[in-house]
Amino acid sequence: MAESPPLPPLAVDIDGTLTDDRRRLDHRVPSLLRKWADAAPVVVATGKALPYPVALCEFLGIPTTVVAENGGAAYVERTDELRFVGDRRAAEAVAEEYAAAGHSLGWGEVDLPNRWRETELAVSREQPLEPLEGIAARHGLEVVDTGFAYHVKSPDVDKAKGLTAVADALGIEVESFAAIGDSANDVGMLERARISYAVANADEAAREAADHVTDGTYGDGFIEAAERIRAGVD
Known part of the structure; x- marks a missing residue:
């Protein structure tokens, strides 16, 4: 055999x-x-x-x-x-600007998806995508939809x-x-x-x-x- x-x-x-x-x-x-x-x-x-x-x-x-x-x-x-690797500061800036525009990351006060995240940002897919993409682009980042969350990350x-x-x-x-x-x-x-x-x-x-x-x-x-x-x- x-x-x-x-x-x-x-x-x-x-x-x-x-x-x-x-x-x-x-x-x-x-x-x-x-x-x-x-x-x-x-x-x-x-x-x-x-x-x-x-x-x-x-x-x-x-x-x-x-x-x-x-x-x-x-x-x-x-x-x-x-x-x-990645640009965590830029991701944090995106989160701040997104919040200032009146949007939440969508995970509640504790925000477990981002609590230990080091290089990017995760946003609930129930939140508006278009403003997130615009803000991310201004900070040199991209948004990837994984089917479970929107991930704001460095394009490289x-x-x-x-x-x-x-x-x-x-x-x-x-x-x-x-x-x-x-x-x-x-x-x-x-x-x-x-x-x-x-x-x-x-x-x-x-x-x-x-x-x-x-x-x-x-x-x-x-x-x-x-x-x-x-x-x-x-």
């Missing part, structure tokens, strides 16, 4: 990819990622602030190797390297650059990765990877950037993509 091909390093988004439509982690994810991490690096790449993917790796029982804030933050446990920062930093720390080529995602903020990562999948619920930008689109949505799509990658399907 022919041997299975070696597993490539894997970069995977969280919301909409490892979760269902209510952002609940698919029950099959922990065991699959643990087994994968035993054979090859697994990078959790998200738009969320750094504590979220760090905690996910901790509870999954895999090495903490993460890209957060759409590439603005990256951490590699193996080398104990933490990297931040994305998950591909975050993944490149992680790959460099691990001593591997970023082009050796397989990548799975669902949103516009995954586009750079999907394009840089050797092979990439967008789950069926992905937005148009991610679908166009990926090499393949799964039949299944959300967690089903992730499992489908992972199985095809393990089987060596290009």
Whole structure:
């Protein structure tokens, strides 16, 4: 019987990819990622602030190797390297101007989505987009709609650059990765990877950037993509 091909390093988004439509982690994810991490690096790449993917790796029982804030933050446990890029001051200025225009970030007084954010700003999708885009542009930033929030970020920062930093720390080529995602903020990562999948619920930008689109949505799509990658399907 022919041997299975070696597993490539894997970069995977969280919301909409490892979760269902209510952002609940698919029950099959922990065991699959643990087994994968035993054979090859697994990078959790998200738009969320750094504590979220760090905690996910901790509870999954895999090495903490993460890209957060759409590439603005990256951490590699193996080398104990933490990297931040982006213009947090400009993001804070956007928040102040947006508030002065009468708009809220939409997260309530505690504002957990931004409480530990270091390089960008997250705004609820229930808030008006047009004034946010105008204010962001005046401060040299862009707005990316991930389907879960509007992210105000530096235009030269994305998950591909975050993944490149992680790959460099691990001593591997970023082009050796397989990548799975669902949103516009995954586009750079999907394009840089050797092979990439967008789950069926992905937005148009991610679908166009990926090499393949799964039949299944959300967690089903992730499992489908992972199985095809393990089987060596290009």
